[in-house]
Amino acid sequence: MLDIEDLHVKIGDREVLHDINLHIGEGESHVLMGPNGSGKTTLLRTIMGFSGLNITEGRIFFKGEDITRTPIHKRAELGMGMLFQRPPTIAGLKLGKLLAVTSGDDAKKVEEYSRYLNMDSFLERSINLGFSGGEIKRSEVLQLMIQSPDFVMLDEPESGVDLENITLIGSAIAKLLEKDVHIVNRKKSGLVITHTGYILDYLDADFGHVMCDGVFRCHGNPREILKVIKTSGYKECLACQKI
Amino acid sequence: MPENIEKMEDLSKTDQERLAQTGLEVEMKNRSGTFFQIDQEIKHVASTEKGIEVLTLSDALSKYDWLSGYMWKAVPHDKDKYTRYVHEQKDPKGFVIIARKGSKTLYPLQACLFLANSQVQHVHNIIIAEEGAELHIISGCASATHARVGTHIGVTEFYIAKNARITSTMIHNWGEKISVFPRSASIIEENGVFLSNYVCMQPVRKIQMSPVAHLKGENSVARFNSIVVSTPGSLLDLGSVANLTAHGASAELLTRAITTGGTIVSRGFIHGETRETKGHIECKGLILKDGIIHAIPEIRGDVVDTELSHEAAVGKIARDEIEYLMSRGLDEDVATATIIRGFLDVKIAGLPEVLQNQIDAAIDAAEKSGF
Ligand SMILES: Nc1ncnc2c1ncn2[C@@H]1O[C@H](COP(=O)(O)OP(=O)(O)OP(=O)(O)O)[C@@H](O)[C@H]1O
Ligand SMILES: [Mg+2]
Numbered sequence: 001m002l003d004i005e006d007l008h009v010k011i012g013d014r015e016v017l018h019d020i021n022l023h024i025g026e027g028e029s030h031v032l033m034g035p036n037g038s039g040k041t042t043l044l045r046t047i048m049g050f051s052g053l054n055i056t057e058g059r060i061f062f063k064g065e066d067i068t069r070t071p072i073h074k075r076a077e078l079g080m081g082m083l084f085q086r087p088p089t090i091a092g093l094k095l096g097k098l099l100a101v102t103s104g105d106d107a108k109k110v111e112e113y114s115r116y117l118n119m120d121s122f123l124e125r126s127i128n129l130g131f132s133g134g135e136i137k138r139s140e141v142l143q144l145m146i147q148s149p150d151f152v153m154l155d156e157p158e159s160g161v162d163l164e165n166i167t168l169i170g171s172a173i174a175k176l177l178e179k180d181v182h183i184v185n186r187k188k189s190g191l192v193i194t195h196t197g198y199i200l201d202y203l204d205a206d207f208g209h210v211m212c213d214g215v216f217r218c219h220g221n222p223r224e225i226l227k228v229i230k231t232s233g234y235k236e237c238l239a240c241q242k243i
Numbered sequence: 244m245p246e247n248i249e250k251m252e253d254l255s256k257t258d259q260e261r262l263a264q265t266g267l268e269v270e271m272k273n274r275s276g277t278f279f280q281i282d283q284e285i286k287h288v289a290s291t292e293k294g295i296e297v298l299t300l301s302d303a304l305s306k307y308d309w310l311s312g313y314m315w316k317a318v319p320h321d322k323d324k325y326t327r328y329v330h331e332q333k334d335p336k337g338f339v340i341i342a343r344k345g346s347k348t349l350y351p352l353q354a355c356l357f358l359a360n361s362q363v364q365h366v367h368n369i370i371i372a373e374e375g376a377e378l379h380i381i382s383g384c385a386s387a388t389h390a391r392v393g394t395h396i397g398v399t400e401f402y403i404a405k406n407a408r409i410t411s412t413m414i415h416n417w418g419e420k421i422s423v424f425p426r427s428a429s430i431i432e433e434n435g436v437f438l439s440n441y442v443c444m445q446p447v448r449k450i451q452m453s454p455v456a457h458l459k460g461e462n463s464v465a466r467f468n469s470i471v472v473s474t475p476g477s478l479l480d481l482g483s484v485a486n487l488t489a490h491g492a493s494a495e496l497l498t499r500a501i502t503t504g505g506t507i508v509s510r511g512f513i514h515g516e517t518r519e520t521k522g523h524i525e526c527k528g529l530i531l532k533d534g535i536i537h538a539i540p541e542i543r544g545d546v547v548d549t550e551l552s553h554e555a556a557v558g559k560i561a562r563d564e565i566e567y568l569m570s571r572g573l574d575e576d577v578a579t580a581t582i583i584r585g586f587l588d589v590k591i592a593g594l595p596e597v598l599q600n601q602i603d604a605a606i607d608a609a610e611k612s613g614f
Contacts, residue, residue, distance in 0.1 A: 048570050049570075050566050051566065071574075071575070072569035072570050073570075073572055073573055073574045073578070075570075076570055076571060077572055081570070081571075082570055084567070087567055088563045088564045088567050090564050090567070090582060091586070092582075092586045092588045092589075093581060093582055093584070093588070094588070097581070097585065098568070098571070098581065101573065101577070101581060102572060102573070126585070147571055147572060
């Protein structure tokens, strides 16, 4: 699904990602962990193709196609989607209007998913304007459900979400990533950033990666990595040179 | 243009379309009355609603002695050269609308001022909502496709009595060679509400106006909304003024301005003269192509306990907003257009749905044609 080769990314004069290699196969969900400011969001935004991130070396392949220089919307068309850690507010643009556009005016689908995510009363509101932290996440998940990407990137989907809504968002994400489909037949892949690991209950994630200062420092089972981080912090994780 | 035009139906198809873009209905299905003037000739005056009178100015003046007391009461006749010009006219043209005490229009009245062959069109209109009345007016002003250089000067005086409410929606569709100088003012009594909406999405040579609201009654409210686009060669000098002279009076001036190469001066002035008054000015401008948006919001408070504020922002569409939508699969042009449409999407509280739809349609049409 996704192949990243020797990727180096600069923001301004500073190299933020160094020599990143990552392979995500069809049906696989990967978890990305790492301290604040280590470059996780930058990696996701680079994969999606955002401006301001300068790829100085390396290539990104998606479904076998070199997309290193492909515009964002083409990547979306190819089947990429992203849940934003901090999406912008677009004053005036109603959530419902955007969903109408992205769903190809499928009002039934919009209604069904909005109801599912308890967002039906938000359709007439400007996107993210005055949304609470948890509401932003539900709006993001709703947009992704309409989009239904083959490769789903989730940037801290559970942060700031109360326990009840974690169940709701988690079950929506489980659908997005076809958790109920047997691994052999599963087509959807994911790359999920989490600090808490709560979201792991809703995914079949077998691959974990720890990023520190813009490099991958550790790969392994996400639950085990998380256990180490939880008991002894990232220090332990860094000391272990299990690359 | 043929001489025998009596109704809007008699206009050419293209001119009918130009009028339709200003929200006027040739068939009058959703309208409760009409006034139709071409150049200086009044063609059609009618009202179908009980309690609402639509008259030509001259008929109204001869029918009602008291009406002369309302002439030049809100707008000073010597305000500027345009008001003086209208004041000097021997045979002033225009309309008078009177909504009688307690009457309510379900459908708006439409006033159509059409500039075809004259160099100058001038009008003097008086609109009165008596106590408790509710009146919705849509005025479409347009020029004929063939119209050459021309000037429109319109004086409009609104009188909103106690507990009355007037909404005035104006959608302009002038030509590139037409200059427009509306001069309007309103006097709002106790608990009265005046809502004024102005939409101009089409080229015009020059338009200059600054309607004034005198909030004279306790708890009176005035709200001005302007949604405008300035194309290359257009100069839109738009303002609104609210004088808060009674306890509890409040005013809101809101502008959404886009330039694709033309100039927009967006003025706003709220004067808090009395205690317990409130006012807010909001102007947001988008510069899509090099052009000028000059926002001049002014607030002045004379006493304690007047709360006035303003916010103005001029800029471009944020890159991260465009890219956010692109990540949902919209290409850059569609993403940009979608954001612009949202930017202009002002839902006006208290405006009947037919009129909101009319405003939305005018914006949609401009958006489709790429401004
Ligand atoms: N637009 C930018 N300009 C300057 N520096 C930036 C920019 N975007 C990111 N950075 C820097 O790049 C580094 C990586 O940031 P990134 O957002 O990828 O971290 P993260 O791992 O997602 O952190 P968190 O867990 O806090 O979300 C940080 O030091 C950040 O300050
Ligand atoms: Mg981050």
